[in-house]
Amino acid sequence: MRIALFSTCIGDSLFPDAHKATAVILARLGHEVVFPEEQTCCGQMHINTGYQKEALGMIRTYNDAFADPSIDYVVAASGSCVGAVREQHVRLADRFGSAADVDGSKKASHKTLDLPEFLVDIAGVTNVGAFFPHKVTYHPSCHGLRFLKLADKPYQLLREVEGIDLVELSNSEECCGFGGTFAIKNAETSQAMVSDKVRHVKETGAEYVTGGDSSCLMNIGGSLSRQQAGVRAIHMAEILASTKEHPWTPNSAIYSREKML
Incomplete structure (x- = not known):
């Protein structure tokens, strides 16, 4: 296609x-x-x-x-x-x-x-040949969960990643508090919401929190970074793109056409 x-x-x-x-x-x-x-x-x-x-x-x-x-x-x-x-x-x-x-x-x-x-x-696939040997938890964004009705599709893909230890996130359906301009107009409420989300992320003991929206991950990852929690935010596409031959590493440039295709 x-x-x-x-x-x-x-x-x-x-x-x-x-x-x-x-x-x-x-x-x-x-x-x-x-x-x-x-x-x-x-x-x-x-x-x-x-x-x-x-x-x-x-x-x-x-x-x-x-x-x-x-x-x-x-x-x-x-x-x-x-x-x-x-x-x-x-x-x-x-x-x-x-x-x-x-x-x-x-x-x-x-x-x-x-x-x-x-x-x-x-495409009818759940196994895309990914390899990511880390402990990961997944945050479903509001748009993916409520508008697109993704349901367990992201989980189906992540479960097929070789080496991954996928752990459940408590109260995963709760919003992270970003909401685009909501985080600007309602900063205190947004901060309270992301604090709850980050607390649940840390409770999992995961190395990474992933999701399908960079905006949510920016909000969650920013809070984790400020707390020096030792947990990184990563888009699930980056996990699915990672392979044994070309593993994902923070701030790496592994997605060049010459290296990956």
């Missing part, structure tokens, strides 16, 4: 390894991965803070970037952004845009998937 990689703003700016790892996994499974360079923000931040009409231009850009009919699916390592595309784009296009905007949004949103969705539901 021909897969377009949707990198997302936070991926491009702060966590590129998660999206490079996504491309590595897809290519390893035999798919052709393309990167439409005209892609930009999905508009989620603007929509959620009340600038819904102003986000129409970003929705149009998204539709145009992935409109190529030869693209079978659009895959991202971000349940949050995928959730925004699927939950918001058609509704906003219908409210503020034209019939062409609605049609474009329907076509783009229908083929936009989070990485676990694509791997389990479309």
